[in-house]
Amino acid sequence: MARVYNFSAGPAVLPEEVLKEAAEEMLDYRGTGMSVMEMSHRSKAFDTIIKEAEQDLRELMNIPDNYKVLFLQGGASQQFAAIPMNLMKNKVADYIITGQWSKKAFQEAKKYGNVKAIASSEDKTYSYIPDCSDLDIDDDADYVYICENNTIYGTKFKELPNTKGKTLVADVSSCFLSEPVDVTKYGVIYGGVQKNVGPAGVVIVIIREDLITDTPLEGTPTMLTYKTQADADSLYNTPPCYGIYICGKVFKWIKKMGGLEAMKAHNEKKAKILYDFLDQSELFKGTVVEKDRSLMNVPFVTGDADLDAKFVAEAKAAGFENLKGHRTVGGMRASIYNAMPIEGVEKLVEFMKDFEAKNK
Numbered sequence: 001m002a003r004v005y006n007f008s009a010g011p012a013v014l015p016e017e018v019l020k021e022a023a024e025e026m027l028d029y030r031g032t033g034m035s036v037m038e039m040s041h042r043s044k045a046f047d048t049i050i051k052e053a054e055q056d057l058r059e060l061m062n063i064p065d066n067y068k069v070l071f072l073q074g075g076a077s078q079q080f081a082a083i084p085m086n087l088m089k090n091k092v093a094d095y096i097i098t099g100q101w102s103k104k105a106f107q108e109a110k111k112y113g114n115v116k117a118i119a120s121s122e123d124k125t126y127s128y129i130p131d132c133s134d135l136d137i138d139d140d141a142d143y144v145y146i147c148e149n150n151t152i153y154g155t156k157f158k159e160l161p162n163t164k165g166k167t168l169v170a171d172v173s174s175c176f177l178s179e180p181v182d183v184t185k186y187g188v189i190y191g192g193v194q195k196n197v198g199p200a201g202v203v204i205v206i207i208r209e210d211l212i213t214d215t216p217l218e219g220t221p222t223m224l225t226y227k228t229q230a231d232a233d234s235l236y237n238t239p240p241c242y243g244i245y246i247c248g249k250v251f252k253w254i255k256k257m258g259g260l261e262a263m264k265a266h267n268e269k270k271a272k273i274l275y276d277f278l279d280q281s282e283l284f285k286g287t288v289v290e291k292d293r294s295l296m297n298v299p300f301v302t303g304d305a306d307l308d309a310k311f312v313a314e315a316k317a318a319g320f321e322n323l324k325g326h327r328t329v330g331g332m333r334a335s336i337y338n339a340m341p342i343e344g345v346e347k348l349v350e351f352m353k354d355f356e357a358k359n360k
């Protein structure tokens with residue numbers, strides 16, 4: 001068995017310990033005589049799995065009691081519609097556009113109301129986070145929307161926007177559980193788990209209870225109504241059971257590692273190794289404004305598309321997988337999520353140094 005260093009942006013690397021445990025429990029989950037894939041979502045065993053997962057997540061993120069935690073399907077992209085459908089009372093929302101994911105969310109929301117882009121970094125290929133300290137926020141805005149960590153471009157909001165009292169909604173797909181977070185600053189925090197938390201198929205929505213309405217926009221499907229899901233504790237229909245089970249194991253792994261403070265230290269250490277190298281390299285260059293750099297996704301280029309392709313191919317042959325940049329931006333991107341060991345980043349930098357020496 002040979003595990004590679006997997007720098008995929010998502011689905012992405014998971015802790016080896018979690019995968020091993022899941023493998024051990026594959027045929028007989030704790031004396032039930034069946035796999036978690038095979039059991040009823042109404043069974044006692046699964047009830048314990050989902051309740052423990054929620055409890056562990058609440059502890060990790062310090063989620064207050066007036067927030068619901070929902071384990072849903074449809075990925076982050078489904079929430080692009082669910083959010084306006086459930087949160088629009090005035091049918092007004094303001095979006096901050098820092099990349100493709102917020103742009104997609106913005107375009108989807110436009111179907112449901114009067115939606116404005118109040119800031120954008122599109123002018124410089126989303127290589128920075130715009131100043132959000134004094135934006136022109138609509139008095140009637142039902143919410144202000146951000147994508148907190150921009151997976152494709154490698155930027156992160158280090159400071160949340162000043163929403164002037166309006167509800168903040170954040171897509172945290174690619175920075176979920178990567179560092180401590182003050183949940184009380186948000187109305188909704190949500191993310192697809194396949195970047196940093198678990199296997200594709202689960203999206204977690206953390207929502208303040210007063211935002212859960214009986215009266216979403218007319219025509220909102222039952223399944224997309226947060227109230228349906230909240231009232232049923234995410235068991236309105238069959239949830240993504242196996243995915244939730246793996247997420248639960250990842251939560252326990254993070255707790256064992258010391259929680260989100262420890263994750264942050266671990267992630268800062270890894271990112272520093274890579275950014276420090278990029279900053280002094282004569283061949284490779286980071287593409288993001290320094291103060292807005294993500295701890296999770298690190299895009300870089302050589303400035304020569306052919307050399308980029310050569311690097312990606314040689315890196316792959318050396319056991320560093322998925323370093324090709326997003327198809328819309330080219331270059332390279334190393335995603336260094338929670339489960340990427342420090343050693344993986346150290347070895348990548350060694351490989352880059354070697355490549356640089358040979359290709360200068």
Ligand SMILES: *Cc1c(COP(=O)(O)O)cnc(C)c1O
Pocket residue numbers: 010074075076077078101147149150151171172173174192195
């Ligand atoms: C990957 C990603 C998405 C899309 O997730 P899906 O689950 O595939 O819909 C949305 N937002 C961010 C920030 C992402 O990284």
